[in-house]
Amino acid sequence: MVAAKLIFNLSKKGSDKDCEVRDLIEGYLAGLSKYGNIWGEFVLSSKKKGFQAYTYLSHPNAMAKKYQTKHTKKDLENIYEKIGENPKCEILGDKIDRTVPKWKTESFLYIFTHAFDFTSPVCLGSSGKALPIYFLPLSAGDRERAYFWASSYRDHDRIWLSSDELEIPAYKQMVEPDSGLSKKGRKICDIVEKKTGIPTYYFLNRYWGRIENEDNRLCPRCGSEWRVEEEIAPSKSFSNFAFQCKPCRLVSCEADSFEDERHARIGEYKLKKSTDTD
Numbered sequence: 001m002v003a004a005k006l007i008f009n010l011s012k013k014g015s016d017k018d019c020e021v022r023d024l025i026e027g028y029l030a031g032l033s034k035y036g037n038i039w040g041e042f043v044l045s046s047k048k049k050g051f052q053a054y055t056y057l058s059h060p061n062a063m064a065k066k067y068q069t070k071h072t073k074k075d076l077e078n079i080y081e082k083i084g085e086n087p088k089c090e091i092l093g094d095k096i097d098r099t100v101p102k103w104k105t106e107s108f109l110y111i112f113t114h115a116f117d118f119t120s121p122v123c124l125g126s127s128g129k130a131l132p133i134y135f136l137p138l139s140a141g142d143r144e145r146a147y148f149w150a151s152s153y154r155d156h157d158r159i160w161l162s163s164d165e166l167e168i169p170a171y172k173q174m175v176e177p178d179s180g181l182s183k184k185g186r187k188i189c190d191i192v193e194k195k196t197g198i199p200t201y202y203f204l205n206r207y208w209g210r211i212e213n214e215d216n217r218l219c220p221r222c223g224s225e226w227r228v229e230e231e232i233a234p235s236k237s238f239s240n241f242a243f244q245c246k247p248c249r250l251v252s253c254e255a256d257s258f259e260d261e262r263h264a265r266i267g268e269y270k271l272k273k274s275t276d277t278d
């Protein structure tokens with residue numbers, strides 16, 4: 001991730017800093033954010049000869065046209081038509097790492113985000129680093145789907161952290177494998193795995209745990225043992241998950257709190273009653 005300034009100069013004769021130009025630029029930047037070229041928010045301001053935006057790029061090459069979708073390229077054409085120039089990108093900072101992540105050699109990927117994250121939800125198994133999503137062979141629709149899932153997950157996480165009326169419903173959405181939020185996330189895992197050929201896991205959070213037998217909890221989806229015997233990633237990495245179910249493509253962490261057994265049952269495997277399968 002790098003900080004950058006995007007400069008939109010009005011070069012076309014008669015072009016003006018009107019609302020239409022500003023709207024076009026805002027729409028273009030919002031598209032770049034939705035499709036993963038930009039991470040997080042942007043700040044747009046006017047300057048003497050046009051506009052400038054400060055933002056974070058997901059990688060120094062994030063503005064290259066080959067990484068943009070047909071939608072943002074179309075927006076760019078409309079901006080060019082209006083102002084007579086393509087935006088200039090100025091990378092801010094001294095030491096710029098231009099290395100392209102070698103994701104093709106990863107043994108696994110996983111999707112994950114949290115309330116204070118604004119990067120890509122697709123992470124490298126070896127390091128836990130967020131991978132700019134445009135490096136993957138995904139369609140614009142896939143990128144959009146990942147963006148909206150991540151936005152929704154962050155909203156749920158913020159609601160849970162606020163410990164207000166919706167604390168428990170929001171927590172359930174994040175820890176139960178068949179919640180609406182989890183189903184959408186697992187669908188993204190399916191797509192990424194299908195298109196990359198790399199096993200892609202869905203992360204299930206675990207906050208409240210049991211004082212006894214917590215290590216022996218079962219995969220909440222299939223009921224199999226899923227405690228990891230050997231490290232699945234470097235030990236210092238977040239991706240060195242304590243629980244992993246390969247058939248279900250689920251990973252999870254150790255619990256943080258052991259003070260509320262009532263809540264520990266949330267997200268645990270539940271034996272289906274016979275009537276459920278009738």
Ligand SMILES: [Zn+2]
Nearest residue numbers: 219222245248
């Ligand atoms: Zn399982």
